[in-house]
Amino acid sequence: MLHQILTFQDLVAPLDRRVFLRDYYRKRHLHLPGGARRFDAVFGWDALNRLLASPTLWDYPALHLARNGEAIPQDVYCYRGKSRDRTPVNRPDIPKVRALLSHNASMVLGFAEYLTPEFSSITRTLETVLGGETTAAVFHSYRDVQGYPVHYDIQNVFALQFAGEKVWRIYENRYPNAAAVKGADPSDRPQGEHGQRKGALLDEVLLTPGDVLYLPHGQYHEALSVTDASLHVSFGVIHDVVTYFLTQLIEDLAQDPFYREHLPHFDDVDGQQQFLHAAGARLKGFFDSPEMADQFRDYLKTKAFERDWQFQLPDTRSPKRYRVCWNRGRFRETGVGTVFDIDNRSVSLQRPAAPILSWLQHRDYFLADELTKLGHDLPASAVEDALSVLETGGVIQSMGA
Numbered sequence: 540m541l542h543q544i545l546t547f548q549d550l551v552a553p554l555d556r557r558v559f560l561r562d563y564y565r566k567r568h569l570h571l572p573g574g575a576r577r578f579d580a581v582f583g584w585d586a587l588n589r590l591l592a593s594p595t596l597w598d599y600p601a602l603h604l605a606r607n608g609e610a611i612p613q614d615v616y617c618y619r620g621k622s623r624d625r626t627p628v629n630r631p632d633i634p635k636v637r638a639l640l641s642h643n644a645s646m647v648l649g650f651a652e653y654l655t656p657e658f659s660s661i662t663r664t665l666e667t668v669l670g671g672e673t674t675a676a677v678f679h680s681y682r683d684v685q686g687y688p689v690h691y692d693i694q695n696v697f698a699l700q701f702a703g704e705k706v707w708r709i710y711e712n713r714y715p716n717a718a719a720v721k722g723a724d725p726s727d728r729p730q731g732e733h734g735q736r737k738g739a740l741l742d743e744v745l746l747t748p749g750d751v752l753y754l755p756h757g758q759y760h761e762a763l764s765v766t767d768a769s770l771h772v773s774f775g776v777i778h779d780v781v782t783y784f785l786t787q788l789i790e791d792l793a794q795d796p797f798y799r800e801h802l803p804h805f806d807d808v809d810g811q812q813q814f815l816h817a818a819g820a821r822l823k824g825f826f827d828s829p830e831m832a833d834q835f836r837d838y839l840k841t842k843a844f845e846r847d848w849q850f851q852l853p854d855t856r857s858p859k860r861y862r863v864c865w866n867r868g869r870f871r872e873t874g875v876g877t878v879f880d881i882d883n884r885s886v887s888l889q890r891p892a893a894p895i896l897s898w899l900q901h902r903d904y905f906l907a908d909e910l911t912k913l914g915h916d917l918p919a920s921a922v923e924d925a926l927s928v929l930e931t932g933g934v935i936q937s938m939g940a
Contacts, residue, residue, distance in 0.1 A: 542656065546901060547668045556668075557866070568753060569753045570752055573750055576749065581699070582658075582699075583701055586657075590651075590677075598631075599628070599630070601650050602646065602647070604646055604647075605687055606639070616639055640679075643682070647686075649676045650675075651675040652675040663904060665776050666844065667938070668866075670842075670843045671777050672846070673776050673777070674694060674775045674777065675775070676773050676775075678770070679770050680763075680768070683763065683765070684764070685761065685762075686762075687761070688761060689710065689733050690760070691725050691757045692756060692775060693719050694776055695776040695777075696754040697776075698746065698771050699751055699771060700752075701748060703768050704745060705746045705763065705771060707744045707761075708742075708762070709742045709744065710737035710741055710759040710760065711741040712738035713758050714736070718782075720782055745765070792825075858907065859906065860905075861935040861936060863934070876896065877900065879896060879932070884932075886932035891921060892925040895917075898913060899934065910925065
């Protein structure tokens with residue numbers, strides 16, 4: 540059974556999800572206050588301690604420490620150990636980590652997006668709705684000791700506060716189209732440059748348990764715990780950029796003999812101009828083709844969904860996965876049940892499958908098998924018929940096997 544612990548609407552509440560996508564996503568930061576118990580079912584101190592009690596999960600840099608705005612060198616708290624496949628890695632020395640934490644070091648657990656069922660669910664939600672690969676990192680810090688200095692991220696960040704309080708200072712400037720390419724990744728820039736480029740203070744936000752802070756990629760910011768201990772998780776959505784896609788195309792272009800031709804001699808100016816015109820025309824035809832449009836869309840879907848493995852062992856068949864296309868239309872309640880309005884028409888289901896539409900308006904993704912377990916005694920044939928109507932009507936879309 541695939542469980543969606545938080546929908547996208549849950550994450551951006553009290554704002555409407557469509558308003559968030561239209562007015563904020565990739566545009567400007569947003570503080571979303573929530574009740575103190577909002578994320579109790581997701582994560583907390585007990586869950587953090589359970590993760591740390593699985594030592595084979597952690598090597599450097601999956602677990603790393605920082606203090607006073609600087610990363611603590613790994614040789615201060617790591618020893619040379621073995622990974623799960625017995626290759627050499629630097630492993631955290633637990634007594635040394637404890638000692639550094641007792642002196643208010645900040646701790647980060649990276650690559651956490653699939654470490655718990657709850658993190659997996661939020662990761663799937665963000666990847667399904669936003670279409671970008673999602674990462675997660677757990678941040679544990681102490682009062683008035685800054686872990687990391689002002690910086691920007693290449694991700695669109697959703698910071699969920701689980702315990703304690705943290706002040707985030709958000710600055711007016713953004714690094715243009717920040718990405719993991721040489722020169723645009725924050726690690727490629729000297730720290731002094733970040734301080735110079737951040738601009739004036741734009742906003743200061745206090746995150747308390749149950750709050751969410753959204754930061755668009757490239758936004759300069761820094762954070763500081765103002766309680767004895769703070770715990771938050773940052774989920775980061777990374778969108779592919781043009782250079783990533785072009786790199787993927789190089790192998791395809793090489794199958795065309797034109798792109799294996801020798802380049803003209805450096806003295807052959809006319810030949811160089813002819814080549815550039817011919818190459819430009821060839822590339823335009825390549826990009827304008829219907830096949831390229833299909834390949835481009837498949838590429839984007841694959842990048843968003845390629846990591847979402849689902850097993851239902853001992854059944855070895857691939858489960859059918861779907862996304863709910865609420866962004867294309869609107870659910871509406873009528874006297875006879877829920878309908879989905881899309882493109883000046885309404886999609887509905889006949890009984891006994893009619894309750895499926897009501898259930899779908901509270902999901903971003905689902906497995907087909909979930910529909911047989913809704914408590915309505917739906918036979919498999921009714922589920923298949925309902926899925927066909929919904930997919931044809933544009934309410935849902937297959938995410939592949």
